[in-house]
Amino acid sequence: MSIEQNVHELLHELPPDVQLVAAAKSMGIPQVLQAIDAGVKIIGENYIQEAEEKYKVIGNRVKWHFIGHLQSNKVKKAVAIFDMIETVDSVEIASAIAKRCAEVGKIMPVLIEVNSGAEEQKCGVLTENAAYVISAVSRFPSIKVMGLMTMGPLTGEQEEARPYFAKTREVFENIKGLNIDGIEMKYLSMGMTNTYKVAIEEGANIVRIGSKIFGPRKS
Ligand SMILES: *Cc1c(COP(=O)(O)O)cnc(C)c1O
Numbered sequence: 001m002s003i004e005q006n007v008h009e010l011l012h013e014l015p016p017d018v019q020l021v022a023a024a025k026s027m028g029i030p031q032v033l034q035a036i037d038a039g040v041k042i043i044g045e046n047y048i049q050e051a052e053e054k055y056k057v058i059g060n061r062v063k064w065h066f067i068g069h070l071q072s073n074k075v076k077k078a079v080a081i082f083d084m085i086e087t088v089d090s091v092e093i094a095s096a097i098a099k100r101c102a103e104v105g106k107i108m109p110v111l112i113e114v115n116s117g118a119e120e121q122k123c124g125v126l127t128e129n130a131a132y133v134i135s136a137v138s139r140f141p142s143i144k145v146m147g148l149m150t151m152g153p154l155t156g157e158q159e160e161a162r163p164y165f166a167k168t169r170e171v172f173e174n175i176k177g178l179n180i181d182g183i184e185m186k187y188l189s190m191g192m193t194n195t196y197k198v199a200i201e202e203g204a205n206i207v208r209i210g211s212k213i214f215g216p217r218k219s
Helices: 001-015 028-037 048-063 070-081 091-104 125-135 158-177 197-199
Strands: 019-023 042-045 063-068 084-086 110-114 143-149 187-189 206-209
Touching: 001 019, 001 084, 001 110, 028 042, 028 048, 042 187, 048 070, 048 187, 063 070, 063 143, 070 091, 084 091, 084 125, 084 143, 091 125, 091 143, 110 125, 125 158, 143 158, 158 197, 187 206, 197 206
Parallel strands: 019 042, 019 206, 042 063, 063 084, 084 110, 110 143, 143 187
Antiparallel strands: none
């Protein structure tokens, strides 16, 4: 199957309210352009340098989501490229993003990355701290919290991911119910190639899909 066919199949399959992020790490510009030509509207990138190279050529004809782990020394570049940062996992990194956004007059939509409990994952705030982190981050005027992101377990059958996604959904709904000023709990980003079906059943409205679009990555 070609990239074009894979994208068409996915866009046909996904419910209309679910946004597709094409996770393009390690893919070259030609592959990314093929995906865009087939209808992809959002590219997800994990590494700033890789994103910069692609952004230079592709620019703003698509939206760019940062889905990797953001280090504070890369914030300046991230703010310049990305339309959403899905992986805010501390008040400190939010503060650095907010500071840079204020300097350049930008408001950055962000998701808070939640560690939904999978053992192997180190990133993300613990579910019990999510409300606290969000209320702290909500005070930065140049950041807008728009929901949660989670990885879920990185290996195993897709059914094994279900409880982690369900838990993240529960946290999402709880925080929505708190009516915290200045935030909008709109997006729940969960599910990758092996788990997106279950993630959608559990309430995801952003899925981040790489290998089902581009084929397997060389690592
Ligand atoms: C690579 C990656 C994906 C996509 O993974 P696939 O299994 O190739 O679909 C999704 N989210 C994040 C954060 C990733 O790093």
